[in-house]
Amino acid sequence: MxxxxxxxxxxxxxxxxxxxxxxxxxxxxxxxxxxxxxxxxxxxxxxxxxxxxxxxxxxxxxxxxxxxxxxxxxxxxxxxxxxxxxxxxxxxxxxxxxRKTKPNPLYMDSDSDEPSGEVKKPRVLRPPNVRVPESWSQLARNELPITNEEDFNEAEALLKTEAVRQKMIARLAMVGGTSSTCRIRRMLAAALTNGLACKFSWAGKAYKHSEAKLPFRDTSLQDCMFVASRQCDRKLTQQTFSDIVKNWLRYAPWRAGGLKKN
Structure with a gap:
């Protein structure tokens, strides 16, 4: 065998x-x-x-x-x-x-019998070349925080690719925070502007006297945030995560200056 x-x-x-x-x-x-x-x-x-x-x-x-x-x-x-x-x-x-250790020519005596000349640097193994897709580079440089629905839909399409999704999870996990609540709010603020967040709610319900809200729970960005949050807190549940997101989206109009907070 x-x-x-x-x-x-x-x-x-x-x-x-x-x-x-x-x-x-x-x-x-x-x-x-x-x-x-x-x-x-x-x-x-x-x-x-x-x-x-x-x-x-x-x-x-x-x-x-x-x-x-x-x-x-x-x-x-x-x-x-x-x-x-x-x-x-x-x-x-x-x-x-x-690898061999060689003397630094800057600290060698000029009268030394050692032959003068350029001392080659020891060869160091290069780290692996991690290639980043062009779409991810554009997403990381230009589209965070996302400001409008058109850019958001484009980002959602890019996040369907597994490589881009993993890069987004890694970036969101680096936001940090003193607690899960603080960390999730910082992720949301890093990914969405308050103006765009006003167009979302967790379930996306429609209201009689205002514009209909888009469902944030069905987006790929929400999934990336949950996975990144779980990497930092293994005890975090979907229910706790959704409650934090709901509150952050609920007060987006107040943060944008359009409504008064009760």
Whole structure:
């Protein structure tokens, strides 16, 4: 029986996972679909087919012969202040061993017998080249916070792409906050202006004496915010998240200067 190798990989958003070596194609990872749990795919050593999800720009950290060894490697990577040499790949380890310390010419005696000349800098392994789609670059530079419905619909179309969705989740997770409530409000303020937020409510109900509200709960942006919030607070529920968003949207007209707060 051929030897099965396991790899610890890192996604562009910083997350890690243990996969089979056969699932990797250079910097591309084939991931089991939602109907197949990762544990089952690893246990049965499944091979990818056309239904599997493709993730690009995935970095391979280490390769191990057993699953337990891969778990220990992933734990060391996610542990703060761990030694880099303990988790580096074979290629990185070999590259590090090739490096040689050379004296800095700025601090060498001019009368030294050492031959003069340019001292080559030690070669350092370059980090993986994470390619960002042009659509994501435009979204990150020009469209946040989103100011109108046209730009919002364009952003929703871009977020249908998995790579763009992961980038948005990673960016929203970096907003930070002292609590889940503060963090979610900061995400909303970073993504939407108060003028655009006035056009939304959580369920999108219509009112008799005012314009109909668009449903925010059905948007891809709302889904990205919830996933980013869960990365910082695993105990956060959908109900708690929706209540915070409802209150923030409810007082958007007041923040925009159009209504008085009761």
């Amino acid at each position: 051929d030897q099965v190798l396991y790899s610890v990989v890192q996604f562009p958003n910083g997350g890690t996972a243990i996969v089979l070596q056969s699932w990797l194609r250079d910097n591309t990872l084939l991931w089991p679909p939602k109907k197949i749990p990762l544990a089952k795919a690893l246990q049965q050593r499944m091979e990818p087919d056309s239904t599997w999800i493709t993730y690009s720009d995935v970095r391979q950290l280490i390769t191990c012969q057993t699953y337990e060894e891969a778990r220990r490697g992933e734990h060391k990577y996610n542990t703060p202040m761990c030694a880099t040499a303990e988790i580096e790949s074979e290629e990185e380890k070999e590259e590090r061993e090739k």
